[in-house]
Amino acid sequence: MVWWLVFLWALLKLVIAVGFVLVTALILIYMLRKVMGRMQYRMGPRHHGPHGVFQTMFDAVKLLGKENIIPKDVDKWPYLWAPVIVFVPSLTIFALLPFAEKIVATNIEISLFFVFAIMGISTISLIMAGWGSNNKYALLGGLRSAAQMMSYEIPLILSAIGVVIMAGSMNLVEIVRAQQNIYYIVPQAVAFFVFMTSALAELNHTPFDIPEAESEIVAGFNIEYSGFRFASFFLAEFVNLFIICALATILFLGGWLPFTNPVYGTLFFLFKTYILIFVTMWIRSTFPRFRLDQFMNFGWKLLLPLSLVNIFVTGTVVLVVDNIRGL
């Protein structure tokens, strides 16, 4: 009987995680519309519910009720499976994120490595969407996104290695515990800058939102999707936003420290994550976007050498400090 209970307990944890994911996506969409609206000298949603809090829910319900249109000559399998696959990495990573000392769905030894490995799968779904849509605009958008995400995965991962060297482990809980003296944003400021910039590029956020450049190729790979398939791309983008900001909080801002109590720890962790999300939205409503070749230059010629230099310097300093202590 024991295996049956263990299975049920694991299933319950995963259901809570999935529910949390979807609610977070709704909250983030509402937050984006309000924050961006206020920065643009106007109010966001106001009518449904007090201050418009139910707006996103009603939008999701409306999108669910739309007609199921599949254009004529699409490539059936990539077109239909792309909106599904774009959600898979997000949900998987959620199972690994620790919110407090004991609150984590599954805790494996090398969770940081696993997170980065799975994050790359979302690129494939964009390419599938671009190809399967049988549309030149979508193809252009899909190829641009493939180039962009490939270029920016490498600085993203390399900037996290500095943190791993300093913490001595790839386990996310261990990394947070190792920040008890000082948050890693202070010694690893360069890595933080590289991480956040590459994260914006991974998420297709302005100033890097070439794949969905609305004024040029009219929504890029999204162009032939309508109804709930469009909603799933949209939601996946916001879930990824939350995940990356949560990762940044864990790696650089100390996770749930200094509270070890699970309730206070989770709340403080969420508070730090939402500050980072707010900064992202602030950047989104201010800057224009780069051209494709310009931010390839930016990624390969600036961020990649910066992150390599960071690893080198961190490793040297850690080695020297260890030897001095050993003496």
Place this chain on the structure above:
Amino acid sequence: MLTEEFEKTVEDLPKDYMEVNFGPHHPSTHGVFRFIARVDGERIVGIDPVIGYLHRGVEKMAERKTYIQFKPLVDRLDYTGALLNELCYCQALEKMAEIEVPERAQAIRVISAELNRICAHLIFYGAIGLEAGAFTPFLFSFAEREKALQLLEMLAGGRLTFNYITIGGVRKDIPNGFKSELEKFLSIFPKRLKVFEDLFTGNEIFKSRTQGIGVIKMEDAFDWAMSGPTLRGSGARFDIRKAEPYSGYEKYDFDIPAGENGDVYDRYLVRMAEMRQSLRIIEQAAEDIPSGDIQVKVPKVLKLPEGEIYYRNEGTKGEIGFYIISDGGKTPYRMKIRTPSFSHLSALGFVLKGAYIADAIVILGSFDTVMGSVDR
């Protein structure tokens, strides 16, 4: 080492260019404009523009209407700066019929025309932000434009098309309270302009999107009949308001900005500087408006003497010209309207050779075309 034969066969290979259609429904082509771009990867090899979606046959309609009946149609040519079209038309008729416009009407004409110029340049500012990718400046500039449009509504009675400047003067006098509202606007607007400039002028991303893009040399600009801010961005400091002054512009003191490099960034800077110069003109004109009538008595059905005239004005986008052939009757025999966006758009294929697709949209935005005046 390639032999001659091999080189010849390489040249004969069919090149596979992709044809991308930026259709009439597009968020970034200003109005209904379609162009088919032949693209090699991300670089444009050639374009084929298609216009005529907004063609209303205005020149043919002019031959059946009297001069005063035709005047509201002139508003709808360049609908972002409608008062300047009317100004050109009415002044062409006044020159041919030798009608003197009273000084009060001239001052009011200048104030309303320069306010309209500011409105049109604010649309340009919002649109180039949209094309570069930032959504916020669009909303900021439309909020400012709202205040200028309220001023114009108080004065002229309309927001987009006015029918206010008439042959021999203007139609209505300045209402009470207009001067105080105008002073409020003139004190707030320069600070808002500074905020707008801070958003874009020093921004690294905007500069790397617009500097060095779409360079037009001065000889090419003359050849392709460009005028207005597009020509001034390429280095020719020329303005019809200074070269052939009309409607009292010789009394006011203003500078003409010009750009050195001829790229998109310079055209943007020229238009931002022009807004400040327009504010200067409005201040000087509103200081003391001479008293008198606002309109000269003109016969109800105006008959022009026989002859032809080409008259031109500085519109918001460039040179607006009317070539009127009159045979002495009530209706014009031929009315040809020369608009700046028509010539600018014809040069698009020349400017876009070898540009990226992303740049093509920004360059089209910097020409600041409005399809009502291309298609007439």
Place this chain on the structure above:
Amino acid sequence: MEIIDYTNIRGDNQKVLGVIAEKTKKIGIIAKLELVYDQINAAAEARDIVAFCMLLKEDKDLSFEYIRSITGSDFEDRYEIVYSLYSFANGWSVNIKVKINHDRPEVDSIVGVYKGANWFEREIWEMLGIDIKGHPDLRPLLLVGDEDFHPLRKSFEIKWEEKEYIPTGKFE
């Protein structure tokens, strides 16, 4: 590039009348010049138009770099095309008028002299039916292209026709 200041150039069109008259006589172009509404009106032959424009553009004293517009109109016994040119360096303006017969409407293209004349000439061809010889790309510009009339001719009357629209496609 440097900025060239054209702000204070005031052209005296009276002075340039004599200069243009003698230069055209030197090449052999017949042109009658007169000063109307402060602008020079020149009447030339249809076959001389390219040479005339080339002279006005290339000559160092004249330097008419800018074509303002090309107007075509339909009179009872002839067509008339007016080329409006302007000189930035000197501030002079010229309108060259060319008369064309009704039965053989054709004129040479000046696209080789001014590249900006491209769309003006296309519009004249489309609206008046005057054949522009040597134009690289004579296609309908503003109209759809499947009409058989030329709208700006005086023989074309605007009629109001009520037509029923029957969609031609099949809906699946």
